Amino acid sequence: MTVTVALERVTRRFGPVEAVRDVSFTLPPGEIVALVGHNGAGKTTLMKLMLGLVRPSEGAVRVLGEDPAAGEFAARRRLGFLPESVSFNGALTGRETLAFYARLKGETPARAFALLDRVGLGAAALRRVGTYSKGMRQRLGLAQALLGAPRLLLLDEPTTGLDPALRQGFYEILQELRAGGATVLLSSHALTELEGEAERVLIMNRGRLVANGSLEELRRLARLPVRIRVTGEAQGLDTFAQHLGGIHPSRRVNGHVVEIETEAETKIAVLRRALGEGAAISDVDVLPPTLDELYAHFLRAQERSPSGEERA
Numbered sequence: 001m002t003v004t005v006a007l008e009r010v011t012r013r014f015g016p017v018e019a020v021r022d023v024s025f026t027l028p029p030g031e032i033v034a035l036v037g038h039n040g041a042g043k044t045t046l047m048k049l050m051l052g053l054v055r056p057s058e059g060a061v062r063v064l065g066e067d068p069a070a071g072e073f074a075a076r077r078r079l080g081f082l083p084e085s086v087s088f089n090g091a092l093t094g095r096e097t098l099a100f101y102a103r104l105k106g107e108t109p110a111r112a113f114a115l116l117d118r119v120g121l122g123a124a125a126l127r128r129v130g131t132y133s134k135g136m137r138q139r140l141g142l143a144q145a146l147l148g149a150p151r152l153l154l155l156d157e158p159t160t161g162l163d164p165a166l167r168q169g170f171y172e173i174l175q176e177l178r179a180g181g182a183t184v185l186l187s188s189h190a191l192t193e194l195e196g197e198a199e200r201v202l203i204m205n206r207g208r209l210v211a212n213g214s215l216e217e218l219r220r221l222a223r224l225p226v227r228i229r230v231t232g233e234a235q236g237l238d239t240f241a242q243h244l245g246g247i248h249p250s251r252r253v254n255g256h257v258v259e260i261e262t263e264a265e266t267k268i269a270v271l272r273r274a275l276g277e278g279a280a281i282s283d284v285d286v287l288p289p290t291l292d293e294l295y296a297h298f299l300r301a302q303e304r305s306p307s308g309e310e311r312a
């Protein structure tokens with residue numbers, strides 16, 4: 001399978017700052033990939049490298065089989081980009097704005113205008129962009145990025161300013177694109193919302209790629225404890241906690257809920273024990289490590305061994 005993006009040992013310096021340091025990864029077609037990292041970790045620079053807006057100081061970048069920084073980057077039309085802060089000419093209507101970008105991308109106006117409906121801006125298409133709310137401008141930015149049926153969609157903090165319903169609609173559009181074989185790379189600080197959406201996560205820290213894998217792979221690598229939350233009668237919970245003895249750390253959340261930390265391998269044994277308590281236990285939830293916890297783990301791991309990169 002040909003990859004959509006391939007970075008090989010890419011470093012990008014801005015004067016003394018190494019914005020991206022020795023980063024390698026590939027992105028296959030038909031995948032939604034989350035790019036996460038603190039402010040200044042190098043996420044936007046990675047996107048600019050893929051867009052050909054900056055050249056690598058070292059290493060090689062290939063997008064759809066081409067060098068994006070080359071003069072004749074024919075694949076540019078197959079790329080969609082939503083920058084972190086979108087600014088449009090406030091005097092133009094949504095429709096005029098999209099028509100302008102459609103011409104640049106060689107897209108027909110009819111298809112471009114259908115995108116306004118797709119992002120829920122059909123009713124506001126003839127209003128000036130200056131009157132749009134932040135969420136509406138963000139959606140116009142997304143419509144612009146979707147022009148020309150992109151094979152690679154780069155979205156820098158795309159859900160900032162979107163309410164929960166719009167976020168859901170936004171992720172539905174991304175899932176459709178993915179199903180059609182497009183690759184979507186989105187950077188975000190909203191880790192919780194990415195959990196159900198992204199197949200893979202790239203974690204950047206201070207220019208380095210510190211983790212690259214699916215959530216399951218990252219969980220396996222990180223070996224963080226699973227939390228089992230048990231609800232029941234206070235007395236039953238006490239017996240249960242005593243049975244587990246000092247083997248698994250437990251914490252009383254409130255009178256009816258106790259939380260036990262366990263390794264992934266011993267999870268089933270703890271669950272069996274909980275079920276064995278019979279009527280005293282009324283509910284059991286298994287809480288695997290969240291993306292927030294994995295993110296913190298991989299950052300800590302890199303701080304301990306700055307050259308270390310954990311790969312799935």
Ligand SMILES: Nc1ncnc2c1ncn2[C@@H]1O[C@H](COP(=O)(O)OP(=O)(O)OP(=O)(O)O)[C@@H](O)[C@H]1O
Binds near residue numbers: 017
């Ligand atoms: N054109 C530039 N000139 C000088 N330094 C730059 C330039 N672009 C980026 N940098 C520096 O490179 C580092 C990485 O920046 P980048 O914008 O890629 O981070 P980021 O992960 O996108 O951050 P954020 O989450 O804040 O958007 C930062 O230290 C930044 O100051």
